[in-house]
Amino acid sequence: MAILPSSYDGPVSIAVIGGTGLRELPGFTQVASLNVSTPWGEPSSPITILHHQCKHNDKTVAVAFLSRHGLHHQIAPHEVPARANIAALRSIGVRSIIAFSAVGSLQEAIKPRDFVVPDQIIDRTKGVRPWTYFEGGVVAHVPFGDPFDEGMAKVVRECGHSLEGDGVVLHDRGTIVCMEGPQFSTRAESNMYRAWGGSVINMSVLPEAKLAREAEIAYQMICMSTDYDCWHDSADVTVEMVMGNMKSNAANARRFVTAVLDALAADEHADLVNAKHLAGSIKFGVSTSHNNWSPEAKKKLEWLFPGYF
């Protein structure tokens, strides 16, 4: 295989974070592979820059691709270096992320292989994952009432519906429960999440979505259901089941992501993918006056937001 350049000059506003079963985007041309180091450590994988020829306007768009669990799926959900991942993407210019995830279904109507565009999250992680950029001498609080980006979600839903009838079944909204893992849930937990109104469950939407919000990045997850967890009459979830359903529906998953990238590349979405609606928002969330920031925190945050504060 040819060695890819380790730098890329052009603008890259959009990233895809691939999860279980979506470790690459075939059909896209790889033009660079970036090893970015951040004050929060190394990301899960090199960031691949892909060139994508848009269907609608013949434009070539650059997309960044990061593999959440590493190139060989060697990083457990609680070990994913989410701060480094989001910081590395922001540092190369990314302002919008489509994150992909294999999820368990908590509702009969969401069948294995159906897609869901979640609009809410219930946090069941256990506090073992670093979840903020604002600590160690600087405090900030960002709004998180709507944890996903509605503008991105609208585009994703339109694309999903345009593929319906062609093997894609889409649920427009849903509450995703993010559990710690790596063990799957007990039956009592699974039933409790159902009683709470959970639609689907995974181990990876947090802290990814929180960090994207802090980094002023528009973030939307696309979920693909792979199992009925362990509350249903059918067999309990296993990795084999997850991988089997991911594999047999991989073509649809890729078609879906490609359609979303095509749509996001349209000129009308330029402000959305550059997250103009979020630019500058973090400044209103910071509670610590700038001259009182600790030197360590200042150094890290100036790396993330150069020339900002």
Ligand SMILES: CSC[C@H]1O[C@H](OP(=O)(O)O)[C@H](O)[C@@H]1O
């Ligand atoms: C292999 S089953 C559990 C695993 O699958 C999901 O991964 P991802 O969200 O990265 O697609 C889930 O969150 C767990 O990490």
Ligand SMILES: Nc1ncnc2[nH]cnc12
């Ligand atoms: N049942 C489940 N629980 C947590 N994460 C999952 N990812 C896929 N299926 C899952």
